Amino acid sequence: MTKIGGVILAVAAAVALAGMALHRHEPINALWIVTAAVCVYALGYRFYGAWVAARVLAVDPSRATPAERYDNGRDFVPTHRWIAFGHHFAAIAGPGPLVGPTLAAQFGYLPGTLWILAGAVFGGCVQDMTILLLSTRRDGRSLGQMARDELGPLGGFAALIGTLLIMILLIAVLGLVVVNAMKHSPWSTATIFATVPVALLVGVHLRRLRPGRILEASGIGVALVLLAVLGGGWIDHHEALRRLFDWPSLPLAGFVIGYGWIAAILPVWLLLAPRDYLSTFLKLGTVALLAIAIVLLHPQIKMPALTSFTDGHGPIFGGKIFPFLFITIACGAVSGFHALVASGTTPKLIASESDVRLIGYGSMMLESFVAVMAMIAATLLDPGVFFAINTGAGVVGSAPAAAVHTISSWGFPVTVQQMQALAHQMGETTLFARTGGAPSLAVGMASIFGSTFGRGLLGLWYHFAIMFEAVFILSTLDAGTRVGRFMLQDLRGHVYAPLGRTSWYPSVLISSALVVGGWGYFLYVGVIDPNGGVNILWPLFGIANQMLAAIALSVATGILVKSGRARYAWVTLLPLAWLAIVTTDAAWQKVASADPRIGLIAAAHALAQHLAAGALPAQAAAVAPQLIFNQRLDAWLTAVFTAVLWLVILDMARVCVRKLRGLPVPASSEAPYRRARLQPIALAGNFPEEGST
Amino acid sequence: MRRVLRSIGRATAAAVRLVRTAAGDDAYERYLTHRAVTHAHTGPALSRRAFYEERERAKWSGVTRCC
Numbered sequence: 001m002t003k004i005g006g007v008i009l010a011v012a013a014a015v016a017l018a019g020m021a022l023h024r025h026e027p028i029n030a031l032w033i034v035t036a037a038v039c040v041y042a043l044g045y046r047f048y049g050a051w052v053a054a055r056v057l058a059v060d061p062s063r064a065t066p067a068e069r070y071d072n073g074r075d076f077v078p079t080h081r082w083i084a085f086g087h088h089f090a091a092i093a094g095p096g097p098l099v100g101p102t103l104a105a106q107f108g109y110l111p112g113t114l115w116i117l118a119g120a121v122f123g124g125c126v127q128d129m130t131i132l133l134l135s136t137r138r139d140g141r142s143l144g145q146m147a148r149d150e151l152g153p154l155g156g157f158a159a160l161i162g163t164l165l166i167m168i169l170l171i172a173v174l175g176l177v178v179v180n181a182m183k184h185s186p187w188s189t190a191t192i193f194a195t196v197p198v199a200l201l202v203g204v205h206l207r208r209l210r211p212g213r214i215l216e217a218s219g220i221g222v223a224l225v226l227l228a229v230l231g232g233g234w235i236d237h238h239e240a241l242r243r244l245f246d247w248p249s250l251p252l253a254g255f256v257i258g259y260g261w262i263a264a265i266l267p268v269w270l271l272l273a274p275r276d277y278l279s280t281f282l283k284l285g286t287v288a289l290l291a292i293a294i295v296l297l298h299p300q301i302k303m304p305a306l307t308s309f310t311d312g313h314g315p316i317f318g319g320k321i322f323p324f325l326f327i328t329i330a331c332g333a334v335s336g337f338h339a340l341v342a343s344g345t346t347p348k349l350i351a352s353e354s355d356v357r358l359i360g361y362g363s364m365m366l367e368s369f370v371a372v373m374a375m376i377a378a379t380l381l382d383p384g385v386f387f388a389i390n391t392g393a394g395v396v397g398s399a400p401a402a403a404v405h406t407i408s409s410w411g412f413p414v415t416v417q418q419m420q421a422l423a424h425q426m427g428e429t430t431l432f433a434r435t436g437g438a439p440s441l442a443v444g445m446a447s448i449f450g451s452t453f454g455r456g457l458l459g460l461w462y463h464f465a466i467m468f469e470a471v472f473i474l475s476t477l478d479a480g481t482r483v484g485r486f487m488l489q490d491l492r493g494h495v496y497a498p499l500g501r502t503s504w505y506p507s508v509l510i511s512s513a514l515v516v517g518g519w520g521y522f523l524y525v526g527v528i529d530p531n532g533g534v535n536i537l538w539p540l541f542g543i544a545n546q547m548l549a550a551i552a553l554s555v556a557t558g559i560l561v562k563s564g565r566a567r568y569a570w571v572t573l574l575p576l577a578w579l580a581i582v583t584t585d586a587a588w589q590k591v592a593s594a595d596p597r598i599g600l601i602a603a604a605h606a607l608a609q610h611l612a613a614g615a616l617p618a619q620a621a622a623v624a625p626q627l628i629f630n631q632r633l634d635a636w637l638t639a640v641f642t643a644v645l646w647l648v649i650l651d652m653a654r655v656c657v658r659k660l661r662g663l664p665v666p667a668s669s670e671a672p673y674r675r676a677r678l679q680p681i682a683l684a685g686n687f688p689e690e691g692s693t
Numbered sequence: 694m695r696r697v698l699r700s701i702g703r704a705t706a707a708a709v710r711l712v713r714t715a716a717g718d719d720a721y722e723r724y725l726t727h728r729a730v731t732h733a734h735t736g737p738a739l740s741r742r743a744f745y746e747e748r749e750r751a752k753w754s755g756v757t758r759c760c
Contacts, residue, residue, distance in 0.1 A: 073727030074744075075751045086715050096760035142755070163756075170760050212745035215718045268753045269746070276758065331760050340756040479758040486754065545760065683711060 006046060013039030020305075021110060027300040030376045033113055034294060037372045041365045044121035049361040052126055056560070056568040057133050061354040064674040066139045066347060076140075078351035080681045081358050087349060089363040090280045091341045092128070093287070095174055095473050096331025096545075097371035102437035103538060104328045105378040105386065106314045107321050110305040112329055112375050119326075119333025120368035123575035127549060128338045129360030130556045130572060135343035136350050137670045143343045147555050149669035150562065151651050158648045159551050160487060163340065165641070166544040167484045168515065170337075171260070172522035173537040174473045179252045179527060180436035180534075181466050186245035187427050189252070191225075191232035191463055192470045193245070195278070196259070198224040202274035218277045222285075225278060225471065229463050236427060253527045256477070257520040263474075264481040264512040272478045279472035286468050290373050290445065293452040303379035303386065308411070315391040315410075316435075317535040318597030319589060323582035327542035332371025334575065336548025338364065351681055377444030384414025385422060385431075389440040392532030393433045400432055427459030435532030442466045484515035525630040528623045536600075539590060540634055546583045547645045550576055554652040561656040562665055569656075580649060587642040591635045600638070604631035720748060 016036035020028065053059045070076040079087075104112040135141055141149070144163065148156025182189040202221040210216065235241045247255075263271050312320040317328065331337070342360060350356065378386060387407045388396075396403040400416045407414055423431045426443060434440070442465035449461040488511045489501075498504050526533025553576035560569045593599030596606040604627075610616050611624045659665045713719045721741050728738055739747065 071727070071731075073724040073731075074748065077723070077727075080714075083715050091757055092759045094758065094760045174760075206745070207742075211742040212721055212748075213718065214716050215713060218716070269749055272753060273749050335760060337756075337759045341759050344755045345752075345757050476758055476760065479753070479756075482753065483756050541760075683714070 006043070009039050009042050009046070013043055020113070023305070027302055028305075029298050030294055030301055030380065031298045033109070033301070033372060033376060037113075037117060037369060040117045040121060041369065044125065045357070045361060045365060048121060049125060049129065049357050052571055053129065053133075053357045053361070056565065056571045057130060057356075058565075059133065059353045059356060061352050062676055063137075063353055064676040064678070065136055065350045065353060066671070067350055068676060068678045069671075069674060070139075070348075076348045078678055078681055079349040080683045081351065081355035082683060084346065084349040084351075084355065085359050085363055086284075088132075088341070088346045088359050089366055090284065091345065092335070092338045092363055093283060093367050093370060094331065094476050095177065095469060096170075096335065096337075097367055098374045098441055098469065099173075099177060099437040099538070100329040100331055100542070101371045101375040102378040102441050103316050103390070103534070104325055105303060105375060106307065106309050106316045106390070107325055108306040108310070109301055109303050109375060109379040111310070111321055111325050113372060115325055115329055116332050116368055116371045116375065119329070120364055123334035123549075123578070124332075124338070124368065125361040125364040126571060126575065127334060127336075127552055127556070128342050128364045129356055131339045131552055132342040132346060132350075132360035133353065133356045134556060134559055136347040136353065136356065139671050140344060140347035141669070143339045143552055143555065146343060146559075146669070147551065147648070150555060150666060151558050151648075151655050152666060154651050155551070155555065155648050158644045158651075159548075159555075160491070162336075162544070162548050162551055162641075162644055164484060164487045164491075165637070166337065166541070166548055167480045167487075168518040169522065169537065169541045169544050171477050171480045171484075171519040172526065173534065173541050174476055175253070175256045175260070175519065175523040176526040176533050176537060177436040177438045178470050178473050179249050179256060179523070180434055180532070181438040181442070181470065182247070182252050183249045183434070184246055184430070185428055185466075186242040187232040187236035187459075187463050188466045188470075189232075189245040189247060190235045191228045191467045192474075194228035194231060195225050195275070195467065195471055195474070196271075198228065199271055199275040199278060202278065203270045206274060206277075207269045214277060217274070218281050221274065221278045222281055225282070225467060226464075229460060229467050232463055232467075233427060233459060249527045253520075253523050257516060257523065259474070260477050260481050260520070261512055261516040263478040264485060264516065265508055268482075272475070272482070275471065275475045275478065279475045282468050283472055286465075287370055287373075290377075290448065291369075293448045294373060294376060297448055297452045299376070299380040299448065299451070301376065301379045302381065303383050307383075312595075313597065315387060315395045315407075317539060318595065319539070319586070323585040323589075324539065326578075326582040327539055327546055327586045329371065330542045330545040330549070332368050332374075334546065334549045334579065335367075336545050336550070336552055338367075339548065339552035351678060352676065374441060377441055377448060380447065381440065381444055382412075382414065382418075384408065384412040385418065385443075386440060387412055388414050388419055389431050389434050389443065390437070391433060392435050392530065392535065394529070394531035396433070398433070400430075403432055425458045426462040428462070433532065436534050438466060438469045441469070481512065481515050481519075484518075485511040488514060522630075525626060529627060530620060536631070536634060539586065540638065543583055543587055543590070543638060543641055546579050547641045550579045550583065550645050551648045553579065554648050558652040558655050559668075562659050562668060563670075566656070566660065576649070580645065583645060584642055587638045590638045600631045600635040604628045604635075607631070717748075721745065 016032055019032045067076050067078040101112050144156050144159040147159045202217045205217040310321040396406040404414050404416050442462050445465040446458050446461035450458045526537050553572045556572040557569050589598050590600055594602050596603040607628050655665050721744050
């Protein structure tokens with residue numbers, strides 16, 4: 001039976017993929033992409049995922065998991081696999097898979113979609129499942145600890161530095177996305193501001209009024225943020241009030257930076273935890289709604305399969321399709337960040353090793369599907385409109401007439417009237433040069449939701465989408481700053497012991513300020529950059545994220561070889577090799593390319609020459625020295641990432657070669673076998689309400 | 694008719710339980726049941742508030758959210 005099902009799936013996947021690839025000169029329907037994706041995932045899960053779990057990882061349901069061995073009813077809790085799946089998916093799914101595909105849509109819908117599917121099935125899903133199982137077998141140790149135990153101190157240190165840097169870049173780029181969405185948009189700004197007091201209210205409710213009543217408090221919170229979307233619209237129509245919320249990007253960046261610092265030093269329960277509950281419910285709800293709406297509406301994809309920008313002169317970011325597509329879309333295909341979640345929190349919930357395929361492989365498939373939906377939302381827009389929203393003023397000029405002229409000359413016709421009408425429908429004053437991906441995604445989502453659930457409400461849907469993205473970007477910003485702080489305190493504790501105490505308040509203040517200062521700097525430079533900043537920051541973040549994935553895959557490969565399964569090591573070695581090639585090539589081009597649209601040093605040099613020749617307008621000349629400094633700094637940072645990446649790979653190779661030659665290697669840190677005795681867990685237990693126990 | 698209503702009621706109750714479990718709304722009840730079943734505990738049970746506070750602290754001292 002399963003064989004027949006597999007054959008049917010394979011045929012359906014082949015037909016859908018061929019349909020996608022062959023419809024070159026006519027618009028195709030989004031359902032082709034959805035069908036291809038679902039069939040590829042089903043095949044990957046049923047065959048490759050199952051094979052990797054059984055053969056390569058030797059998943060053993062008879063082996064007791066840490067959740068069973070340390071079951072304390074608190075953090076170690078054997079959990080039904082679907083509930084654990086939900087928690088793990090909510091933890092790994094952030095704004096990354098929404099932004100990356102939107103930017104990568106400049107190459108056309110086909111390359112990004114194919115990479116999302118292949119990268120997930122052979123790379124990301126395998127990485128997540130492998131790290132999840134390895135950590136489960138090691139009492140839920142973190143990736144950094146596993147790197148230290150299994151490879152040596154070098155690997156552990158590299159993982160720590162890598163995580164800290166990636167966190168800083170991630171927060172900077174996400175902050176930039178939010179700032180660009182709020183820029184001169186009173187409706188968005190008012191709505192996003194209003195989510196802060198709503199979160200505080202939910203926090204007080206959960207802590208003081210009715211402790212732990214998560215559903216009740218979140219229900220109230222979600223209702224209030226939906227009201228905030230309506231309220232933002234009301235403010236936008238109010239002449240005096242709207243001026244209060246109409247800000248350029250620089251003060252908004254200041255607001256985000258100040259907010260980040262305050263959120264990181266406030267107690268968790270007041271702002272971070274309640275915001276996270278809100279963002280989780282909104283995220284799951286919106287993803288489900290988007291999937292339903294795409295299937296119901298089955299829109300036409302208007303972007304060509306491939307654009308001419310694959311040759312490297314793309315307006316959203318410079319660089320050829322190889323290697324830059326593969327670092328632009330990280331989340332959704334392979335994301336090293338997931339290895340941090342898969343080692344640590346989730347293993348404490350796993351009831352049986354046989355659940356890791358659903359939780360590890362399955363959650364990543366769903367995340368990948370979110371990326372596919374983001375790609376659909378970006379490519380169903382008129383390509384001219386898509387480029388007008390996502391191209392910085394530095395590329396096409398800040399005058400609308402000049403911008404539409406340039407964009408139309410690329411073969412993507414668009415008019416000023418069209419853009420004005422669209423902005424008016426969405427309740428915005430302008431949609432030109434709204435870089436960062438969030439506004440164009442929101443326009444795409446609003447068109448899908450609007451066409452499916454009511455056309456007249458486009459402005460509401462647009463701002464709902466902006467609010468939805470902002471809420472979980474801000475919760476990533478809070479949580480990331482806090483994680484960065486813990487890591488920094490850990491590092492500095494070696495220098496002066498009190499600085500390492502995570503609860504010592506002066507240490508909290510200083511460490512938080514350092515982390516916020518780190519990402520705040522990149523956010524500030526991104527804001528003053530006339531090209532929008534995302535074009536520099538996003539590739540840097542992509543390189544960092546793929547570097548972290550390479551570290552995770554190195555740890556996995558090393559452990560496979562050490563445990564005598566070298567003949568299966570290609571399962572993690574192949575994605576590792578691919579990531580090492582694309583990341584190194586991309587990093588090399590970012591540092592050394594002579595094209596100032598790609599190479600950071602070349603860009604700094606070109607800008608310095610323009611500045612010296614007095615060829616820059618006064619405004620650009622004022623910020624030029626900072627941009628030049630920043631481009632050089634970014635080049636150095638890229639070089640550091642590459643060095644860390646290769647250090648870990650060589651360290652892993654050293655350990656593997658020693659093992660294969662029979663020389664001593666660090667002992668395995670796997671916990672000893674104990675037979676599982678756990679009974680199957682009910683999906684939802686019947687627990688009496690308060691009072692009766 | 695009554696049978697249909699009763700099964701709808703049962704399905705609704707199951708759905709509510711599922712959502713409560715998924716959201717962690719019944720974590721405290723689970724904790725108490727766990728103590729009652731295993732007997733492997735020392736000292737009195739945590740209060741609802743203390744339990745919730747500790748859960749939050751544990752949750753937010755590691756990487757729990759991602760890009």
